[in-house]
Amino acid sequence: GQQLNQSPQSMFIQEGEDVSMNCTSSSIFNTWLWYKQDPGEGPVLLIALYKAGELTSNGRLTAQFGITRKDSFLNISASIPSDVGIYFCAGQFVDTGNQFYFGTGTSLTVIP
Amino acid sequence: ETGVTQSPTHLIKTRGQQVTLRCSSQSGHNTVSWYQQALGQGPQFIFQYYREEENGRGNFPPRFSGLQFPNYSSELNVNALELDDSALYLCASSLGSGRRYEQYFGPGTRLTVT
Numbered sequence: 001g002q003q004l005n006q007s008p009q010s011m012f013i014q015e016g017e018d019v020s021m022n023c024t025s026s027s028i029f030n031t032w033l034w035y036k037q038d039p040g041e042g043p044v045l046l047i048a049l050y051k052a053g054e055l056t057s058n059g060r061l062t063a064q065f066g067i068t069r070k071d072s073f074l075n076i077s078a079s080i081p082s083d084v085g086i087y088f089c090a091g092q093f094v095d096t097g098n099q100f101y102f103g104t105g106t107s108l109t110v111i112p
Numbered sequence: 113e114t115g116v117t118q119s120p121t122h123l124i125k126t127r128g129q130q131v132t133l134r135c136s137s138q139s140g141h142n143t144v145s146w147y148q149q150a151l152g153q154g155p156q157f158i159f160q161y162y163r164e165e166e167n168g169r170g171n172f173p174p175r176f177s178g179l180q181f182p183n184y185s186s187e188l189n190v191n192a193l194e195l196d197d198s199a200l201y202l203c204a205s206s207l208g209s210g211r212r213y214e215q216y217f218g219p220g221t222r223l224t225v226t
Contacts, residue, residue, distance in 0.1 A: 004154075013151070022166065042202050042217035043155070050212065088154050098145070098168045098209045101155030 006089055006103030007021030014111050021077040021106045031092040032072040033100065034063050036085045043088055047074070079110050114139050116205050116218035124224045125193050133188045133221045135203030141216075143209045144186040146178060147202040149220070155202055161186050166181070190223075193217040198225045 006023045013019060023032070031050055035043035047058050049065035049072060056063055060077045072089055089103040117136045125131050144160045147155035157170035161180035183199050184205070189200040190197060200222050204215035 006154075022149045029156075031212075035217075040219075040222075042204075042219045045214055045216060048214050090154075098143075098160050099170060100145075101157070102147075102217060105152075106156055 004089055004091060004101055004103040006106055008106060010107040010109070012109045012111065013079055015041060015079060015081060017041070017079055019079055019083070019108060020072060020073065021087060022073045023091070023103045024071045025091060025101075026070070027093050028069040029091035031070070032063070032065050033090040034061075034072070034091060035088045037088060037095075037105075038085045046087075050110075062085075076108075078098050079108075081110050081112055084108060084110050116151055116203060117144055118201075118203050118221050120220040120221060121219070122222045122224075124206070124226065127193055127195060129193050130189065130191045131193060131223060133190075133201050133203075133223070134187045135205075135218060137184045137186070137203075137205035138216055140186050141205035141207055143213065144180055144184065145204045145205045145206070145215055146186070146188045146203065147170070147217075148197075149200040149202055151199070157190070160209065181216050193225045195225050198223060 011015040034046045037043040047063040052069045063074045086105045090100045113139045130162045145160040145207045146158040149155040158172050159169040160167045166182045177189045200219045200220040206213040206215045
C-alpha cells in the first residue's frame with residue numbers, strides 16, 4: 001500500500017523546546033489527519049485538516065494543510081514529557097474516498 | 113460515551129489457522145475501518161464497512177474478510193494465517209464514510225503467528 005513520507009523519523013529534544021515535523025505525498029490530498037500513538041495502544045486523533053492553507057490548533061499543537069495539497073506540518077510548542085510517542089500523519093487522496101493512507105511516523109523523545 | 117473497543121487484546125495462532133477479531137464502534141458511529149500495523153510501520157488500510165456493506169478495500173488478499181452487524185460492530189476474519197500476518201490489528205470507527213468523517217481508533221489486537 002501507499003505510504004506518505006514523514007520526517008524526521010525520530011527526534012530527541014529537551015523539555016520546553018518546540019518541535020516541527022512534516023508529511024509529504026506525491027499526490028494531492030483532500031484531507032490530512034494527525035495522530036499520536038503510545039506503545040501498545042491505538043492512535044489518538046490530534047488534529048483534522050480539510051482545506052489547503054488551513055491552520056488549526058489544539059492546545060500546544062498546531063497543524064497546517066500545505067498550499068500545494070501535497071504536504072502537511074505539525075508543530076508542538078513547549079514540549080513536555082507526556083508528548084513522548086509516535087506521531088503519524090494520515091491523508092485521503094481525492095479519488096480514494098474513504099481510504100486513509102498513513103505516514104511512516106515520527107518518534108518523539110522528550111528529555112526532562 | 114463509549115469509545116472503540118476491540119477483543120481480544122492479544123492472540124497467538126499457528127500458521128495455517130484462522131482467526132476472528134472483533135470491534136465495537138464508538139456510540140453513534142456507523143462506519144468501521146480495519147487496519148494492519150506491522151512493527152515500526154504506520155497502519156495499512158485493509159477495508160471499511162458502512163451500513164453492513166464493504167465500502168472500500170486496500171491491497172490485501174481475499175483471505176482477509178469482514179462483517180458488520182446491525183449494531184455496527186464488526187469482525188475481521190483472516191484465513192490460512194501466514195507468519196507475515198503477525199501485527200497489531202486496529203479498528204477505527206467514524207460517524208460516516210467520506211472525507212469529513214474523522215476516524216477514531218480502538219486499542220488494537222496484537223496477533224502473533226508462529
